[in-house]
Amino acid sequence: MEIEIATIGGYEEVGRQMTAVRAGDDIVIFDMGLNLSKVLIHDNLRTEGMHSLDLIDMGAIPDDRVMSDLEGDVQAIVPSHGHLDHIGAISKLAHRYDAPVVATPFTCELVREEVEDEQKFGFDNDIVEMDAGGTMSIGDHGCELEFVNVTHSIVQAINPVLHTPEGAIVYGLDKRMDHTPVIGDPIDMERFREIGREGNGVLCYIEDCTNANKKGRTPSESVAREHLRDVLYSMEDYDGGIITSTFSSHIARVKSIIEFAREIGRQPILLGRSMEQYSGTARQVGIDFPSDVEMVGYRRSIDQTLERIMNDGKGNFLPIVTGHQGEPRALLTRMARGETPYELDEGDKVVFSARVIPEPTNEGQRYQAEKLLGMQGARVYDDVHVSGHLCQEGHYEMLDALQPQHIIPAHQDLKGFSSYVDLCESEGYRMGRDLHVTRNGNIIELV
Numbered sequence: 001m002e003i004e005i006a007t008i009g010g011y012e013e014v015g016r017q018m019t020a021v022r023a024g025d026d027i028v029i030f031d032m033g034l035n036l037s038k039v040l041i042h043d044n045l046r047t048e049g050m051h052s053l054d055l056i057d058m059g060a061i062p063d064d065r066v067m068s069d070l071e072g073d074v075q076a077i078v079p080s081h082g083h084l085d086h087i088g089a090i091s092k093l094a095h096r097y098d099a100p101v102v103a104t105p106f107t108c109e110l111v112r113e114e115v116e117d118e119q120k121f122g123f124d125n126d127i128v129e130m131d132a133g134g135t136m137s138i139g140d141h142g143c144e145l146e147f148v149n150v151t152h153s154i155v156q157a158i159n160p161v162l163h164t165p166e167g168a169i170v171y172g173l174d175k176r177m178d179h180t181p182v183i184g185d186p187i188d189m190e191r192f193r194e195i196g197r198e199g200n201g202v203l204c205y206i207e208d209c210t211n212a213n214k215k216g217r218t219p220s221e222s223v224a225r226e227h228l229r230d231v232l233y234s235m236e237d238y239d240g241g242i243i244t245s246t247f248s249s250h251i252a253r254v255k256s257i258i259e260f261a262r263e264i265g266r267q268p269i270l271l272g273r274s275m276e277q278y279s280g281t282a283r284q285v286g287i288d289f290p291s292d293v294e295m296v297g298y299r300r301s302i303d304q305t306l307e308r309i310m311n312d313g314k315g316n317f318l319p320i321v322t323g324h325q326g327e328p329r330a331l332l333t334r335m336a337r338g339e340t341p342y343e344l345d346e347g348d349k350v351v352f353s354a355r356v357i358p359e360p361t362n363e364g365q366r367y368q369a370e371k372l373l374g375m376q377g378a379r380v381y382d383d384v385h386v387s388g389h390l391c392q393e394g395h396y397e398m399l400d401a402l403q404p405q406h407i408i409p410a411h412q413d414l415k416g417f418s419s420y421v422d423l424c425e426s427e428g429y430r431m432g433r434d435l436h437v438t439r440n441g442n443i444i445e446l447v
């Protein structure tokens with residue numbers, strides 16, 4: 001059976017992930033993501049009514065025109081998890097394919113919300129839920145799709161595997177190796193080891209190189225949870241304002257903040273549209289998440305809530321807000337500029353349970369937000385966080401478990417691939433032979 005892999009997006013950047021695998025006549029697409037930074041750089045750009053070709057030209061969504069060079073039928077569109085760089089282009093591209101979107105329940109719900117706002121294209125693909133550990137047959141030639149449970153900075157992440165008669169194609173974006181996650185099951189390393197040894201083994205492994213330049217291994221989410229507990233407990237006797245900010249899609253982290261806020265005698269309130277969206281979705285699909293926490297999404301209601309907090313005494317509350325990257329329109333930045341009823345006093349605490357995404361725009365905006373907070377006397381606690389991506393020893397362990405015949409580095413630019421290439425070469429792979437460093441829009445023939 002002929003096997004080809006089209007590396008469509010996310011091979012020159014972090015963002016707009018999209019990869020297609022053709023096995024004989026059957027094609028499976030992994031991810032259809034958005035490069036959000038290409039949208040945000042244009043001030044206040046509304047993408048809902050935009051045509052996909054304009055978004056492709058901006059570099060915001062994958063250029064899927066290479067799909068016409070793959071001869072076969074798309075059988076499934078499979079987002080690995082619910083981050084926007086993996087699902088954010090579904091509303092613009094999925095309608096071109098007569099295939100269902102197959103994902104875990106939380107990811108499916110985020111896809112439904114994402115396509116709801118779409119104004120330009122009609123999305124009528126089926127959305128099929130499949131849990132981690134589930135399998136589904138693909139086409140009529142013996143291919144099967146399997147979801148292997150992984151751990152990442154969003155719940156219900158999986159690595160999809162396409163089993164073909166020539167061996168397994170393992171799509172390895174995005175994960176860390178967490179044996180003590182705060183929500184959900186540990187990463188299923190046992191299954192990865194089995195896949196590496198059964199049948200024809202792993203024909204190809206496509207891997208997320210985000211932290212390949214970092215030594216050691218990525219700590220568990222339970223380490224971030226303990227760090228957060230330590231930071232918030234240290235503030236237990238403080239009776240002024242405490243504000244936290246984190247990734248609103250990071251349900252496990254938001255849950256930890258809610259729990260510790262209550263333990264130090266404060267009422268947590270989720271503020272900001274994306275906070276309300278992701279936490280509301282988590283609650284809706286039955287994820288282990290506090291059901292009784294107040295969530296406020298819209299600006300006017302947020303300002304009313306902040307006014308109530310000021311009147312009741314801000315020492316009784318712990319607002320969990322959007323804006324950990326200093327995004328100009330996010331709530332924390334508005335608070336920093338003094339544009340909300342919430343008043344910061346000398347000694348008030350702001351906890352960033354996130355790291356700055358190392359990109360000049362983010363770094364600049366975050367710097368500005370922190371300076372503004374500092375000018376009002378706030379004390380800033382940075383980087384109460386662990387990454388959602390594998391470091392070097394995690395990558396080594398994955399290669400050891402899967403023993404892939406071919407490797408394709410992904411989820412980075414060329415510079416970001418280099419440390420992963422070094423690791424693979426030290427394990428006996430060779431660039432151009434079985435290690436395929438590639439660009440957006442290429443097709444790699446494996447069999």
Ligand SMILES: [Zn+2]
Pocket residue numbers: 081083152174
């Ligand atoms: Zn991700």
